[in-house]
Amino acid sequence: xxxxxxxxxxxxxxxxxxxxxxxxxxxxxxxxxxxxxxxxxxxxxxxxxxxxxxxxxxxxxxxxxxxxxxxxxxxxxxxxxxxxxxxxxxxxxxxxxxxxxxxxxxxxxxxxxxxxxxxxxxxxxxxxxxxxxxxxxxxxxxxxxxxxxxxxxxxxxxxxxxxxxxxxxxxxxxxxxxxxxxxxxxxxxxxxxxxxxxxxxxxxxxxxxxxxxxxxxxxxxxxxxxxxxxxxxxxxxxxxxxxxxxxxxx
Numbered sequence: 001x002x003x004x005x006x007x008x009x010x011x012x013x014x015x016x017x018x019x020x021x022x023x024x025x026x027x028x029x030x031x032x033x034x035x036x037x038x039x040x041x042x043x044x045x046x047x048x049x050x051x052x053x054x055x056x057x058x059x060x061x062x063x064x065x066x067x068x069x070x071x072x073x074x075x076x077x078x079x080x081x082x083x084x085x086x087x088x089x090x091x092x093x094x095x096x097x098x099x100x101x102x103x104x105x106x107x108x109x110x111x112x113x114x115x116x117x118x119x120x121x122x123x124x125x126x127x128x129x130x131x132x133x134x135x136x137x138x139x140x141x142x143x144x145x146x147x148x149x150x151x152x153x154x155x156x157x158x159x160x161x162x163x164x165x166x167x168x169x170x171x172x173x174x175x176x177x178x179x180x181x182x183x184x185x186x187x188x189x190x191x192x193x194x195x196x197x198x199x200x201x202x203x204x205x206x207x208x209x210x211x212x213x214x215x216x217x218x219x220x221x222x223x224x225x226x227x228x229x230x231x232x233x234x235x236x237x238x239x240x241x242x243x244x245x246x247x248x249x250x
Contacts, residue, residue, distance in 0.1 A: 003167045006030075007038035015041035019048050032169045033079070033160055047159045054152045061091040063115055067153045069101050070116040074123045077161030079169070114140030119150050123158075127151075 005011070008030065009020040016038040024030050037044040055064065065088035072080035081102065088098050097107045106113040118137045121129045138144060163169065 002036075002169060004036050004039050006032055006035040008035070012038040013041050016044050019044055023048075033164050036167045036169050037159075037163055043159065043163070047156070050152065050156050050159070054149070054156050057149050057152070058146060059115075059149065059153075062088070062093055063112065064153070065091050065093060066097075066101065066107060066112045066116050067119050067150060068157055069098065070119050071123060071154055071157030072161060073102055073104065074120050075157060075161040075165075077165050079164050080157065080161045111140045111142075114142065115150070118147070119154060122150065122154050 007013075007016065007020065009017055009024055012020050019041075020030065020034070020038050023034055034044065037047055059067065065084055069081070069084040069088050072084050085098050085102065088101075089095060093107075097109070097112070100107055101116060106116050114137050118129065118133055121133045134144070134147065137147065137150075
């Protein structure tokens, strides 16, 4: 049962509307988790800003998905597990590695294994990791400063997964197929045609988002945030959208 109203850009609290409008323009629809978060602009704007900051950080796309998928599995959120399984495969992670993480095992790649192990330990032990956990992470080639970036990823995952689980957010199964969203289940093995279509659509959405965000940036006076007029990285685009949203709501 859905515990919160699924807000729209018209019905949401005033300070949630700029972010919702930007997200709706970017995606062409509003994912239910965002519509749920919009009941409180502190959560919605905080999530969008944190998500953008994390995706603009030092981890590459595969590392981000290893981290976020591990978090989703550890927090036990079926919707985010399904979504990040798909994103991980799209970004180049082998299906066998995705399955390992979903099954609670570590990836075979030593560096990804160290990253997955640390973020899982942070969640399971409520931040109380051991010196051995830290040493394993830094021995794999990461810096101590990147531990704090892992903490940021845990925060992003916690906001999305906890909201979805607590609110009983509906999965939009029919709408998911229409818009290319993954349904709230683990993808089959091997990935079927519907999931491949979602991956292709996500790439197109990234380009569309870059175009939309540049227009938003120009209107809000932030066009200098983009080099050469383009930045297709979703985190950078969302960070800019969050900045614009906060300015409009201030």
